Amino acid sequence: MKQLTRIFSVAVILIFSSVASAEEVNPYKLLEDVATKTFARIKDEHAEIQKDPEILRTIIEQDLLPYIDYNFAALKVLGKHFRTVPKEKIPEFIQVFREYLITTYALALTYYNGQDVIFQPMQDTPEDKTATVRAVVREPGRPDIKISFKLRKNTKTNEWKAYDMVAEGISLLSSKQSEYESILRQDGIQKVIDIMKEKIAQPITLEQAKKEEISE
Secondary structure: OHHHHHHHHHHHHHHOOOOEOOOOOOHHHHHHHHHHHHHHHHHHOHHHHHHOOOHHHHHHHHHHHHHEOHHHHHHHHHHHHHHOOOHHHHHHHHHHHHHHHHHHHHHHHOOOOOOEEEEOOOOOOOOOOEEEEEEEEEOOOOOOEEEEEEEEEOOOOOOEEEEEEEEOOEEHHHHHHHHHHHHHHHOOHHHHHHHHHHHHHOOOOOHHHHHHHHHO
16 A cells, blocks of 8 residues: 555656646647656755745645646546536535645655656657656666556647546546545535545645655
8 A cells, every 4th residue: 555655646746747838739748848847846945845845835836736637637536426416516626626636746745756757758749639648757776657647638728737647557536536436425525525625734744755665
């Protein structure tokens, strides 16, 4: 379980970079370019982050969240329950899910320690509105982690945005669906919202990542 957590924690760092703007519509090139820029900022602010890990939330919200299709991801997590949950609760769910992603990925960034990321060879911009970009995360002393990123294109704006990643064959989005499916069925959407709010309220610390490093 800890190894799976590590895979998602390291890999999820990169999902934010799986984006393309309207001006540059090749998702393969933008993935690598934005990832390089993101990691550079984390390294530049390393000393500040060590003192105040909450800075990671700022990095996520300012630099990366605008390129994540959190609306689509939130509705995918609801799955079939989208048809049965109270419609007035959906906007609140999406907003809380947005904050939940900021927290989740800020926590994931605490694991980043200069791992090498090897991207697949450049490809032409796909004609379809979806794309899968593959990469390998390499860290000395650990097995390579194979990752693929799922992106979708807004046909009106030509923007590419990330909505899922798959690490070693396991979809992050599908895992969240499974995590909340029984809660949605038994307790309803408000319970899921409350659970996410509890996690959002927790401070970002570096201690949990360190503890998992030591215990392995």
